[in-house]
Each structure stands twice: as C-alpha cells, then as structure tokens.
Amino acid sequence: MDRYTPVFAIAAAAELAEMHPQTLRQYDRIGLVSPQRTRGNTRRYSLHDVAQLREVARLSAEGLSLEGIRRVLQLEDQVRELQGRVRDLERALSQEMLNRSDRRVFAAGSSGGEVVSVRRGTRLRRNAEVVVWKKP
Template identity: 75%
Template sequence: MDENSPVFAIAMAAELAEMHPQTLRQYDRLGLVSPQRTAGKSRRYSLRDIAQLREVARLSAEGISLEGIRRIIDLENQVTGLQARVRELETALSDELLNRPGSRVFAAGSAGDVVSMRHGTRTQRRTEIVVWRPTPR
C-alpha cells in the first residue's frame, strides 16, 4: 500500500493516531493535516496523514503552538518537494550524460562561475576545501 493512498475513514485514522475524531476535524480546519475527500465529501486519511497527525501531537506536547506546528509542517513539506525535484533533475542530468557521451563538460571555477572544458580534461588541483555530502538513496 502506498503511504499517500487515502484509505482510512476518520474513526480509524483517529484510532491509529491516538486522537479524538473531533481533533482531526479541527486540524483539518486549521490546515495542519488536510486529508483527501471522497465524492461524498467524507475525509480519507493516508498513512502519511496519520504520521503527520502523530507529529502534530508530539510537537504540541513539546509546547509548540498550533500556528508554529503549521509552519513547521509547511516547511517540511517544502523540503520534501525540493528533494524530489533535485532527484528529478539529477536523473535528467544523468540521462543526458549517458545519452550524449563526449558532450561538453563543465566545472565550477574558483569564484563559483561555470567553466566549459574539453571532454577528457581535468581541472587543476587546488588547495581549497570541498564539502560534499552524498544524497540518500
């Protein structure tokens, strides 16, 4: 089952999140956790929604206001979207490099500018520190 599939009715979602159904309705009105709706307008929660409800409860127990929690969730969702976009761009770049071997090669100059290089050449070794963090897969 996909974590984004809206399968749980409000009673089951409330039980899984260990909350009262009215709390889920309140969080929906506030925009903290907005489940998908069926054609009859009833709420359907996904596993991701339930995890988000648990996160709201945890943050609330730590004393963070509901508005602060909403902002945190918005930022986390934005980061998730940006990470997906980066993976998409990395895939597109990788596909392009595989489909066009011998094409132009680029490197970053010392001032952060883009430098075009011939295929098969290397940049001069420098003494600058390079910070690199592999992307999780």
C-alpha cells in the same frame, strides 16, 4: 494501495493517531492535516495523514503552537519537494553528460605518466620497446 490511499474513516484515523475525532476535525479546519473527501463529503484518511497527525501531536507536546506546527509541516513538505527536484536534476545532468558526443576522454601518456586528452573513439599507440637499465 500506497501510503497516500485514503482508507480510514475519522474514527479509525483518530484511534490510530491516538487522538479524539474532534481534534482531527479541528486540524482539518485549520489546514494541519487535510484528508480526502468521499462523494458524500466524509473524511477519509491515509497512512500518510495518520503519520502527519502523530507528528502534529509530537510537535504539540514539545510546546509548538498550532501555527508553528503548520509552518514546520509546510517547510518539511517544501524540503521533500526540493530534494525530489534535485534528484531529478542530478539524474538529467548525469544522462546529459553520458550522451554528449563531445565528451572528453583522457589517457595516460607514453612517457612519465602524464595525462593526455584524446578524441572519443580513438586509441593511443603504445611504445612496446623493452629498455634494459644498468646501474651506473
């Protein structure tokens, strides 16, 4: 069971949302909250639906019209979908970058700390000479 599993009858959902069952029916008619239906066509609300009903009540208390609330909920859903899409694309890009065979590798050069590009799978030879420096 997750937060989208429809388990609550209208009376229980109304009590959890602190609303009258008729209000839930009205919100269903206008599309603010759309519970799932059983085979007998009775409404079944999930925890997500109850949270959305509470959000509708909060926005209504702040003075938004029902149409304004519907639009806010619609935009919030759209933002969530887009955030999920961005996460998927970032994951795919990261995976692609790791799997590229022509990926560039950089190393510190042998003199002066410059950065040099090397072919993947190769190593730079290091100069192992010891230099003694005397103060002039």
